[in-house]
Amino acid sequence: MNPQKLSFLVPLLLALASLLPLQADKPNVLFIATDDMNCDLSAYGHPLVHSPQIDRLASRGILFERAYSQNPVCNPSRTSFLTGLYPEQTHILTNAGHFREHIPQVLTMPQHFRNNGYYVARVGKLYHYGVPGQIGTNGRDDPASWEEVRNPIGVDKAVESDLNIIIEGASSGGTLSWLEVVSQEYEHTDGIGAAQCIELLEANHPEKTGRPFFIAMGFYRPHTPYVAPHTYFDMYPKSLINPYIMPEDDRDDIPKAALQDRPGQLELGVEIRKEIIQAYYASITLVDTQVGKLLDALDRLNLSDNTIIIFVSDHGYHLGAHGLWQKSDLFEGSARVPLIISAPGEKFARGEIAKSPTELVDLYPTLSELCGLEQPSHVMGKSLSPVLADPNTQLRESAYSVTEARTVRRADKSKFLGRTIRTNRYRYTEWDEGDFGVELYDYETDPEELTNLAGNPESANLVKRLQQELQNRMAEAAVEW
Numbered sequence: 001m002n003p004q005k006l007s008f009l010v011p012l013l014l015a016l017a018s019l020l021p022l023q024a025d026k027p028n029v030l031f032i033a034t035d036d037m038n039c040d041l042s043a044y045g046h047p048l049v050h051s052p053q054i055d056r057l058a059s060r061g062i063l064f065e066r067a068y069s070q071n072p073v074c075n076p077s078r079t080s081f082l083t084g085l086y087p088e089q090t091h092i093l094t095n096a097g098h099f100r101e102h103i104p105q106v107l108t109m110p111q112h113f114r115n116n117g118y119y120v121a122r123v124g125k126l127y128h129y130g131v132p133g134q135i136g137t138n139g140r141d142d143p144a145s146w147e148e149v150r151n152p153i154g155v156d157k158a159v160e161s162d163l164n165i166i167i168e169g170a171s172s173g174g175t176l177s178w179l180e181v182v183s184q185e186y187e188h189t190d191g192i193g194a195a196q197c198i199e200l201l202e203a204n205h206p207e208k209t210g211r212p213f214f215i216a217m218g219f220y221r222p223h224t225p226y227v228a229p230h231t232y233f234d235m236y237p238k239s240l241i242n243p244y245i246m247p248e249d250d251r252d253d254i255p256k257a258a259l260q261d262r263p264g265q266l267e268l269g270v271e272i273r274k275e276i277i278q279a280y281y282a283s284i285t286l287v288d289t290q291v292g293k294l295l296d297a298l299d300r301l302n303l304s305d306n307t308i309i310i311f312v313s314d315h316g317y318h319l320g321a322h323g324l325w326q327k328s329d330l331f332e333g334s335a336r337v338p339l340i341i342s343a344p345g346e347k348f349a350r351g352e353i354a355k356s357p358t359e360l361v362d363l364y365p366t367l368s369e370l371c372g373l374e375q376p377s378h379v380m381g382k383s384l385s386p387v388l389a390d391p392n393t394q395l396r397e398s399a400y401s402v403t404e405a406r407t408v409r410r411a412d413k414s415k416f417l418g419r420t421i422r423t424n425r426y427r428y429t430e431w432d433e434g435d436f437g438v439e440l441y442d443y444e445t446d447p448e449e450l451t452n453l454a455g456n457p458e459s460a461n462l463v464k465r466l467q468q469e470l471q472n473r474m475a476e477a478a479v480e481w
C-alpha cells in the first residue's frame with residue numbers, strides 16, 4: 001500500500017487510541033532538564049546557593065547523591081539518556097552530529113511514551129540545542145519524539161550585544177559570559193518556558209484528554225551566557241563568594257589529556273571569578289524559581305499525586321577546580337549531576353538520599369517501569385525503582401562516563417577517548433586505554449581529588465581491580481545493538 005493510501009488510517013488510529021480505557025490511570029511524567037547545572041544547590045548541601053524549590057522537590061522524592069552523566073557534554077549526554085544507549089552505542093561523543101544519522105530506527109524515551117498513548121510534548125532544550133544561538137528555534141531536535149513543541153525566547157536573547165565575556169569576540173555559549181539585567185524573571189527564556197509548560201499542563205490535563213502526559217521541560221540556564229535579573233544577582237553579594245583556587249602543584253600529577261582547558265580560563269583573577277560565580281548562581285536560582293512554578297501548577301491542577309517528576313542536569317560544571325571551568329572532562333565536578341526523582345505511591349520513600357552510583361542511562365528504564373510500559377530491548381541502564389523504594393539499595397558497583405580528549409591527540413593526529421568509573425569510594429580513569437595516562441582518586445581521604453594515586457605502588461592491587469571493572473563496563477557500553 002502506498003503512503004497516501006495509508007494516511008487516512010492515521011486519524012482513525014488516533015481516535016481509537018484515545019478510546020483505550022487503560023490509559024487514564026497511568027502516572028504522568030514531568031521531565032525537567034537543566035543545562036550545565038552542577039550540584040551547587042542547597043539540597044546538595046551548598047552553603048550559599050538559594051534553591052528552595054529544588055529543596056521542595058527533594059523533600060517529596062529521592063535525591064541521588066552519586067548520579068553521573070554518561071558523557072559530560074550536552075549532545076552526547078542528552079542523546080544517551082533520551083535513547084537509553086551509551087554514547088559509544090549512539091556514536092555521538094561530541095556536540096557534532098545527530099543520532100538519527102547513525103541509529104535512525106532507535107526508539108527514544110519520549111517516542112516510547114507516544115507509542116503507548118501518552119500525550120508527549122517538549123518545551124525548550126531536550127535534545128542538543130546551541131545556546132544561546134539556537135534559543136527560539138527547534139535546535140537539533142528529534143521531531144519523531146514529540147507530538148507538540150514550544151521554543152521559548154526571552155529578554156536574555158535581546159541583550160546579547162551587552163554581554164560580559166572573558167575573551168572579546170569569542171562565542172558567548174562556548175566560554176564564560178554573563179550579564180545582570182534589570183528585568184523580571186518571567187521575561188527570561190526560562191520564565192517564558194515555564195509559563196508555556198504550565199499552559200500545556202492545563203490544556204492536556206488527563207481529565208480533559210483521557211490520556212496521561214509526558215511533558216519535558218528543558219531549561220537553558222545556567223548554561224553560558226549567565227543572564228539573570230538583577231534581583232537574582234543581589235542574592236549573591238560578591239563579598240560572600242570565595243572562589244576555589246587550586247593548590248599550585250595540583251596539576252603536576254594529572255595527565256595532560258585530563259586537563260580540558262579553554263582559552264583564558266586558567267589565569268582568571270579572583271575578582272572576575274567572583275563575578276562569574278555570582279552570575280552562575282543567579283542563573284541557578286532563576287531556574288529554581290521556574291521549578292517552583294511547575295510544582296505549584298501540579299498542585300493547583302490536582303496532578304501532584306499522579307505525576308512522576310524527574311529533575312536532572314545534562315552534566316556537571318567546574319568553577320575553578322583543577323584550574324578548569326565548564327565541562328567535558330572526567331573529574332567529579334564535570335561528570336556528577338543533580339538528580340531528584342519524585343514518584344507517587346505508598347511504596348516509595350520521601351525526602352531521603354540515595355548513595356548508590358547512578359547513571360543517566362538509568363532514566364529510560366526507570367520511567368518505563370514506573371509507568372508500566374514494556375522495556376524496549378535496546379535499552380541499557382537499570383530501573384531505579386528499587387532505589388526509590390529503599391534508598392539504601394546498591395544498584396550498581398560503578399557509574400561509567402566517557403569523553404573525547406579535546407586538548408591532546410595521538411602522534412598521527414587522531415582523536416581518542418577517556419573513560420572513567422566512579423565507585424562509592426574511588427574514581428578510576430584511563431585516557432586512550434592508559435596510553436595517555438591513568439588516574440585514581442580516593443574520595444574518602446581526598447574529596448577534592450588532589451592526589452592521583454594511580455602510580456602509587458601501594459595502589460597496585462586496587463588499580464588492577466578497578467581496571468577490570470572499567471573493562472567490564474567498557475565492554476557493556478560498546479555493545480552493538
Ligand SMILES: [Ca+2]
Binds near residue numbers: 036073074314
Ligand atoms: Ca549542557
Ligand SMILES: [Ca+2]
Binds near residue numbers: 254
Ligand atoms: Ca593533583
